[in-house]
Amino acid sequence: xxxxxxxxxxxxxxxxxxxxxxxxxxxxxxxxxxxxxxxxxxxxxxxxxxxxxxxxxxxxxxxxxxxxxxxxxxxxxxxxxxxxxx
Amino acid sequence: xxxxxxxxxxxxxxxxxxxxxxxxxxxxxxxxxxxxxxxxxxxxxxxxxxxxxxxxxxxxxxxxxxxxxxxxxxxxxxxxxxxxxxxxxxxxxxxxxxxxxxxxxxxxxxxxxxxxxxxxxxxxxxxxxxxxxxxxxxxxxxxxxxxxxxxxxxxxxxxxxxxxxxxxxxxxxxxxxxxxxxxxxxxxxxxxxxxxxxxxx
Numbered sequence: 001x002x003x004x005x006x007x008x009x010x011x012x013x014x015x016x017x018x019x020x021x022x023x024x025x026x027x028x029x030x031x032x033x034x035x036x037x038x039x040x041x042x043x044x045x046x047x048x049x050x051x052x053x054x055x056x057x058x059x060x061x062x063x064x065x066x067x068x069x070x071x072x073x074x075x076x077x078x079x080x081x082x083x084x085x086x
Numbered sequence: 087x088x089x090x091x092x093x094x095x096x097x098x099x100x101x102x103x104x105x106x107x108x109x110x111x112x113x114x115x116x117x118x119x120x121x122x123x124x125x126x127x128x129x130x131x132x133x134x135x136x137x138x139x140x141x142x143x144x145x146x147x148x149x150x151x152x153x154x155x156x157x158x159x160x161x162x163x164x165x166x167x168x169x170x171x172x173x174x175x176x177x178x179x180x181x182x183x184x185x186x187x188x189x190x191x192x193x194x195x196x197x198x199x200x201x202x203x204x205x206x207x208x209x210x211x212x213x214x215x216x217x218x219x220x221x222x223x224x225x226x227x228x229x230x231x232x233x234x235x236x237x238x239x240x241x242x243x244x245x246x247x248x249x250x251x252x253x254x255x256x257x258x259x260x261x262x263x264x265x266x267x268x269x270x271x272x273x274x275x276x277x278x279x280x281x282x283x284x285x286x287x
Contacts, residue, residue: 014191017263044201045270051203052270053238055210055219060239064116070133074115075108077137078144083108 008035009042020050091157099147111140114157117240118164124235125168126175127224135171139164154249161242161250165232172228191263198271200278209280222272226265233258234265 012032018024019032036043066074075084092113098106118139122132142163150159209215223231236247237258248258 013194013267014263017259017266041196041199044199045196047203048198048201048274049266049270052273053266055273056223056238056269057241058211059216059219060120060241064120066115066119066136067129070119070129070136071112071115073133074111074137074140078107078111078140080104080108080111083105 009039012042016046016049019046020053094156096147096150096152096156107144110143110156110160114160115140118160121161121164121235121240122168124220124223124239125165125228125231126171131171131175135164135167138167138171142167155246158242158246158249161236161240161246162252165236165250169228169232191260194264194267196267196271198274198278200274200281202274202277202281205277205280205284210277215276218273218276222269225272226268230261230265230268233261234269237262238266 012035015024015028015032019029024032032046036046072084075081092109094110094113095103095106099110115136119132119136122135122139123129126132126135139160143160150156154162223234226234232251233247233253236242236250237244242250244255244258244262247253247262248255251258253261
């Protein structure tokens with residue numbers, strides 16, 4: 001990777017979050033795509049960054065539940081025992 | 087993420103309607119408990135943060151003017167509670183140790199270049215991999231962790247995250263990018279080994 005290419009990698013890094021979220025202008029998107037097509041390292045960073053986020057999204061899609069004993073303790077602390085039965 | 091939240095009557099809460107309060111607790115305790123758990127790393131502290139969140143919500147609901155959504159307001163209380171508890175538990179960690187978000191992102195150099203995306207799903211989300219995913223979040227400095235958890239785990243928008251934390255949207259975006267890049271590095275290190283192991287089989 002030449003010094004010039006590397007400086008382009010650096011300057012595009014700042015846009016990567018917006019890029020993977022789809023919040024970037026068409027012009028910058030195109031710039032990142034063209035650069036990634038030429039630069040293997042950047043392509044891998046973009047692809048694995050996207051995958052990293054999607055793995056966390058997948059885990060977070062599982063319902064967030066409070067364990068039963070935490071819920072009943074919480075209701076007691078808040079003086080809401082009479083509403084414990086859902 | 088993205089669970090539907092129940093319609094809670096703000097009027098009812100302000101009137102001190104206990105049934106409405108109980109509905110709010112049931113509607114929001116799942117995501118708020120998860121947030122606390124991700125921030126604090128253990129169930130006992132997470133339970134404390136959850137309780138304190140609802141105690142404070144109960145005490146201050148009359149001052150809640152509804153300028154933000156109820157959800158944003160509760161996330162704000164829960165985030166503050168979690169951060170406060172974290173600082174109480176680890177008073178030795180100073181703020182300056184934990185403010186890497188101010189560094190110029192262009193000083194950051196990715197070091198992991200394994201392409202692990204095509205590992206089979208059962209390997210990407212195995213029990214061991216999930217431990218690695220959780221551990222990577224736990225390793226983030228708290229200022230980055232809270233932004234990541236609100237945005238990528240709890241699915242808040244950039245604008246909502248900035249309202250919850252009282253930060254500018256630019257600051258939220260910068261911290262989010264830093265958090266995501268750090269997580270990518272840590273995950274790439276683990277999954278890269280998995281790819282190597284497979285190629286040797």
